[in-house]
Amino acid sequence: MNVYLQELKMYRKSLITWTIALVVLVVLILSMFPAIAKDAQLLNKLLSAFPEGIQKALGLTTLDLSTVLGFYSFVFIYVLLVGSIQAMNLGTSILSAEVRERTADFLLVKPINRSRIITYKLLAALTNIAITNVVYILAAKLMMDIVKKAPYDTKAFFLVTFTLLFLQLYFIAFGIAVSVFFKKIRTVLPISLAAVFGFYIIYLLNQTLHDAKLSYVTPFAYFEPAYIVSNVQYDVTYVAVAVGFFTVFTIVSYGIYTKKDIPAI
Amino acid sequence: MxxxxxxxxxxxxxxxxxxxxxxxxxxxxxxxxxxxxxxxxxxxxxxxxxxxxxxxxxxxxxxxxxxxxxxxxxxxxxxxxxxxxxxxxxxxxxxxxxxxxxxxxxxxxxxxxxxxxxxxxxxxxxxxxxxxxxxxxxxxxxxxxxxxxxxxxxxxxxxxxxxxxxxxxxxxxxxxxxxxxxxxxxxxxxxxxxxxxxxxxxxxxxxxxxxxxxxxxQSNYKKFRIDMTDTITDTYFDVEGVTNLSIHDQHVTFLFSGDINVIISQLSQKRLKNLIVEEPTLDEIFMHYYVKEA
Missing domain, CATH: 3.40.50.300 (P-loop containing nucleotide triphosphate hydrolases)
Structure with a gap:
């Protein structure tokens, strides 16, 4: 329990910063909606003139930008990107920080086994993500209701919004799994940016390629806002894949970290 | 236990x-x-x-x-x-x-x-x-x-x-x-x-x-560093307990273990410019161990 509380304290600042960033992002984006909705007809027409490949890459084929939900789902990818970087940072850093900050010799000689340390740290990371999501959802819902012109499907809104949580869970687990393979990680951010944008680029490519196998590789393909808005449900196969990856990453992390040599300072 | x-x-x-x-x-x-x-x-x-x-x-x-x-x-x-x-x-x-x-x-x-x-x-x-x-x-x-x-x-x-x-x-x-x-x-x-x-x-x-x-x-080694006024032959330090002897003109170093009075009385027969007696470093002790093993 002490490790859990300690980790919450250690990441409090970063939690506040990232949460504010996400809230500011959604507020800014949604505050543009009234202006865009006014010219939505024009915008839709303009966008439909784009080559089909680009339209698909942007996810425009099924989303209607003149509705608040369509607009939200269209821009939601930016929220996902920021949230993913937050989660990947947190995941990659939470175990590796002890070696980076050279505190491993303090923590790991305490009467606590390494599995426990991972568990507490994982729980602390999940708590951070949970707090981020609660605050974000409240802010997004409030903002939606402020800028909406007509009623929208609340269930679809929540389904789209919850994918932030799912993607963050994926990146927490992925980040931890990546970090246990490194002897020492000097800076976390390049790794998390590379991972998140790497997956994002694969996702963009696959918007035109439509390769089913490739879509399992990138978590951004699991919860397609356009699919969720039109079907008001998740694609079960992808949910299963996401859960599978999360489980595998977590097992790998425990397996390797508990057997790993901690490098001397 | x-x-x-x-x-x-x-x-x-x-x-x-x-x-x-x-x-x-x-x-x-x-x-x-x-x-x-x-x-x-x-x-x-x-x-x-x-x-x-x-x-x-x-x-x-x-x-x-x-x-x-x-x-x-x-x-x-x-x-x-x-x-x-x-x-x-x-x-x-x-x-x-x-x-x-x-x-x-x-x-x-x-x-x-x-x-x-x-x-x-x-x-x-x-x-x-x-x-x-x-x-x-x-x-x-x-x-x-x-x-x-x-x-x-x-x-x-x-x-x-x-x-x-x-x-x-x-x-x-x-x-x-x-x-x-x-x-x-x-x-x-x-x-x-x-x-x-x-x-x-x-x-x-x-x-x-x-x-x-x-x-x-008991095998308490001291390291001697001496500046002599004259050059000296190495036979002069042919005293029991002296090891690792090196002589460069007037500058002499060696490790000594044993009765400290023996070496002091030996040294007192010569005019010295400088005398430093110190704890040998661990490496020097180890060197001694290796010499003993060899």
Missing amino acids: HIIEINQLTKYYGKSRGIVDVSFNVEEGEIFGFIGPNGAGKSTTIRTLLALIYPTSGSAKIFGKDCIQYGPEIRREIGYLPSEVFYYDNMKVLDVLKYSASFYNKDCKERLYELADIMDLDLNRKVNDLSYGNKKKVGIVQGLLHSPKLIILDEPTSGLDPLMQQKFFDLIHEENKKGATILFSSHILNEVQKLCHRVAIIKEGKIIKVEDIETLK
């Missing part, structure tokens, strides 16, 4: 050697010195005992239990002070120490303040505002605050001023009197000689010798 029992412990980092076939025991209540030059494998041995790294082969027991398998249980009764201390930068010293104490199922508060007082440590400062020596003090307090039965010190005195070193040694003596066993790693022979009952000497990953400190003191 052996407090520490190391049995053919071997650790390779990939292909590079850490330690090879290290075996020795540390008995209850003793202060056991562990000496060797940098890179000899002292830290590797200690880090294996603490399950920070896993042995390639061999095993070690602490309190009669395997140090890997029963690691968390064993570590309840171990206090460890690493050679370089680092703590969570943004925390206050008191919070670091309280965090440390929270891992042990006992009330360490009183001891915490007592130790901080002895070491003259300001508990309200932030860790990243501390000097190296002050961080070391934090290390000492966090290593001792739970009154461990086994105290492992890895080159603990670096960065401490002489006064603090003395306080620290007093503290260790006191813990030892109260029944704690101490494993003390160092590359400073003098330090070990003052404090320890027995020593193990390690070089290039292997234990060269485990010896009583009394025996080591």
